[in-house]
Amino acid sequence: AMAKEKEKQALAKKRKAEKIQFERKQRQKEARREAxxxxxxxxxxxxxxxxxxxxRSMLxxxxxxxxxxxELGPVVESEEEPESEEEVTPRSRRDHTEITPR
Structure with missing residues (x-):
């Protein structure tokens, strides 16, 4: 009877730890998406x-x-933006180059 009770507690503890880990992972995903x-x-x-x-300067x-x-060309909505959950590494963004006024 004692062993059964211990087993039950261990299982509950494990389940709780998994739940906490899962929630933490969800929060990280959400934060990444928002960023x-x-x-x-x-x-x-x-x-x-x-x-x-x-x-303005051309006018x-x-x-x-x-x-x-x-001169400006069409507004480029970059299609190459990843929608995946993996970490996004910044690559050269030629379609977002800043045009500095003289």
């Missing part, structure tokens, strides 16, 4: 700001809307 979204938002904001700066120098569109 990724924040990074994407920041990247998009920076891209949009860069485009606005270029547009100031008398360029037409067509010339500006040709």
């Amino acid at each position: 990724k979204q924040a990074a994407r938002r920041k990247r998009h904001e920076e891209r949009d700001l860069a485009r606005m700066r270029v547009r 100031r120098h008398g360029s037409s809307e067509e010339e500006i569109e040709a």
Whole structure:
């Protein structure tokens, strides 16, 4: 009877530890996902700001809307952004290069 009780306790302890570990893992996943979204938002904001700066400077120098569109090109929504849960390693982002105004 004693051994049975001990076994039960050990099992409960193990289950609790597994549950805690699982919850910790879930929280880490969630945090990673949120960090990724924040990074994407920041990247998009920076891209949009860069485009606005270029547009403003070109307008100031008398360029037409067509010339500006040709210079800026379409807004690149980068398709290469991973949606996976694996750790994202930053790679060269040629489609997000900052355009600095002169």
